[in-house]
Amino acid sequence: MKYPVGHFFALNLRTHGLSHLAVADQIERKKEHDMRALKAMGRATLRQGAPAGRKVLYVWDRAGIDFRQWHHWKHTGAIYFVSREKENMKLEVLGKNPWDRSDLRNEGVFSDELVGTSQGVSVRRVIYRCPLRAQEFRFLTSECTLPPGLIAHLYRQRWEIEKTFDELKNKLGERKAWASSPEAKAAQAHFLCLAHHLMLRCERRLEREAGVRNEAEIARRAYRLEKEQERLGKMNLTVPVLVRAFQRLTVRSVKFIRWLRVQLFTRPHPGQDIATLRHLFASL
Secondary structure: OOEOOOEEEEEOOOOOOEEEEEEOOOOOOOOOOHHHHHHHHOHHHHHOOOOOOOOEEEEOOHHHOOHHHHHHHHHHHOEEEEEEOOOOOOOEEEEEOOOOOOOHHHOOEEEEEEEEOOOOOEEEEEEEEEOOOOEEEEEEEOOOOOOHHHHHHHHHOHHHHHHHHHHHHHHOOOOOEOOOOHHHHHHHHHHHHHHHHHHHHHHHHHHHHHOOOOHHHHHHHHHHHHHHHHHHHOOOOOOOHHHHHOOOOOOOOHHHHHHHHHHHHHOOOHHHHHHHHHHHHHOO
16 A cells, blocks of 8 residues: 655755655645644754754745744744745735845846735735746745845745655655655655755765766756847847856756666676766767
8 A cells, every 4th residue: 555645845955955844744634734834843943953043044835825924933033935926915015125226136126025914914025027938926025135136036946846856756756655654754754865865965976076967968958048048139138147157957867866776786887887877968
């Protein structure tokens, strides 16, 4: 028998480290709500070992919106949230925040304002018009010091989070739990985090010591960026500086994962196996 998994993970957007936050409550409810699970975790869990005086910023989807709780976490634990505005929200503009229009990081920002909520607290709203997608986005956050363009960029990085979860489910095949108890599910989640970290360390060590990189994927990214710049150039626009500056591989490729499995089960000659990976990474 297979059991549903139901985990809450956190991905560090700076280091790409993956950590397990909690097992979803699947006894009292069929599907655990994000905010209910977050409130049960406690301040220490949410701070993830960050030293005193350092802010902790969570980039969460709309299910993580609870303005009163945001206010509480901000003032009791230096824990901040960024999310997207829901379509049915009625927010009152309380004032405009000054922002540096000459800062290239703020390219695409239309407005930075303080808004009042129905829960009686105020939050920051950044209205951003993405030059890549010609679409307007509205971000809400309890963090009021970062440049508004950086708030938009951080939410864009949520794609890394989604791709990492997809990697766990589809590339590593962990779609179901091994057992039904919360303890067994938590153990499985920690093993998944361990596997993620070991793959990441292996990939970085291969690049550092043997110069092996996923050249094919790097070339594809560069090509897509070049084509995007050509398209925007015809409209007298440019790719935002934060998009150009932060180009990195977000997940391990299927080629790399299959190569690792071969190393674990067949143990070929060290020189030969690295040459094989180099060849795989060079091919489109």
